[in-house]
Amino acid sequence: MNEDKTSSIQVIDRMAALLDALAARENGASLKYLGAETGLHPSTAFRILASLAQHGFVARDEAGLYLLGPHLLQLAAKVRVGLDVRAVARPEMEWLRDQLGETVNLTVRQGDEVVYVERVTSNRMMRVEQVIGSRAPLHVTAVGKLMLGEVGAAATRDYAKRTRLPAYTVNTHQEIKTLLEDIGVSTARGYALDDEEAELGVGCIGALVRDAGGAVVAGLSVSAPIERRKMDWVPLVQEAARRISMKLGYSG
Amino acid sequence: MNEDKTSSIQVIDRMAALLDALAARENGASLKYLGAETGLHPSTAFRILASLAQHGFVARDEAGLYLLGPHLLQLAAKVRVGLDVRAVARPEMEWLRDQLGETVNLTVRQGDEVVYVERVTSNRMMRVEQVIGSRAPLHVTAVGKLMLGEVGAAATRDYAKRTRLPAYTVNTHQEIKTLLEDIGVSTARGYALDDEEAELGVGCIGALVRDAGGAVVAGLSVSAPIERRKMDWVPLVQEAARRISMKLGYSG
């Protein structure tokens, strides 16, 4: 999405497909299964898996089934932004979830998108959920708009030019002018809304999380079916974001 | 180690090298740095990194520096044995560490080796530590011997045949006979010792961790300089392992 398709390397693509297939099978998967899931010839799958196993990305159990391997744990422990902020943010997210009764998300910016890196879920059967790891363009999310506000109008224009502001719903900002206005308002008041811009029926309130140096390291948001969203939530969202920031050393 | 070197795929090797170089640089690394660290031509490194970024294994920050990416977190969350047990085991490991004042390790079996997946460290300047992710053959570690006891004499003989029981010190079991005896004694009493078998000067006491179904899912051990190890520790190690097992649903 934020990388040119011509940069693809076939083996890496295939490796990624195999790892994703394994992620869906925590109790292990056979070569035959993995080959079928990824569309790879058995001998090709076998060799890629063997190479991955050498490096610990893949493991094999006693029955010969393939599993995700421990090297992923070691690398994940070194992932900078998500993991550290996640651990710190979790309690405040739970607090916010308990105050509002809705799903709370933590996102980080990655190029032209936000990535959902943590989530605490409400008990409601009907709720808005983003899969951890999923992505959304900056301009259609509350926190994404605040992140654009952080880098200024020039960078936002570059973003708009690069991405052409694709529409997700009839509410999506498709003009740089209205997007900049929304960003300006949101930045000034310290929170932003997503008014069914990413998906019809979904509303969101977001605020930014900062680190010791004042840099934005994450976005905190609460999402709900639009008819359940209340503006009373704004100060609570901001409070939770402020607490997380303080925990990260932000001195405001 | 447990994979044939002829199975190597060059791109995978190179990818692994790049990810490892990034793991050592949590605050990011430039293309130039990564190329130099891995010995890759800049354009080659650039393209592999771009492909990795497409799949979320790598990310780039605002300054263009490369970072490990969030997809590693998602995959790590799906690594079966280590992560779940780690979270559950951590408090008990800390308790044990506080009781004994020595380093406590959590290991999982992977093929013919144990892998260190979690560790809580004592305050002592001189202590025994295994790097998380490091490996050791089953027959030279306390928990490894218990794990062999779990699969029986026949499987242990196959292990011995496969690995030829390489010696790590003069104390290492190099004969299947003495290994089976040690395993028998250890299994019966419910704990095992590593008497300078892996490394001279290092002593260890280990016990197994079981899940809801009674299967062994990890090994818990305390390691110390051999002159500091006390047999008084045995019941405490066993207690901690029992608690972790109970938490995992083991009904014993």
Place this chain on the structure above:
DNA sequence: GTTTACGTTTCATAATGTGAAACATGAACG
């Protein structure tokens, strides 16, 4: 304006990864 350093793209081609076939192994079946 020029130079330097780094990142990004293009391109010819050597090298690599591929998939088919052969081989190996274990389990099920008659």
Place this chain on the structure above:
DNA sequence: CGTTCATGTTTCACATTATGAAACGTAAAC
């Protein structure tokens, strides 16, 4: 017991891919 089936593993010819060098792009320093 021998045969068949299913799956995994190895070998090999070669088409395709990944490669590294060169060209190009960009920003910062002088």
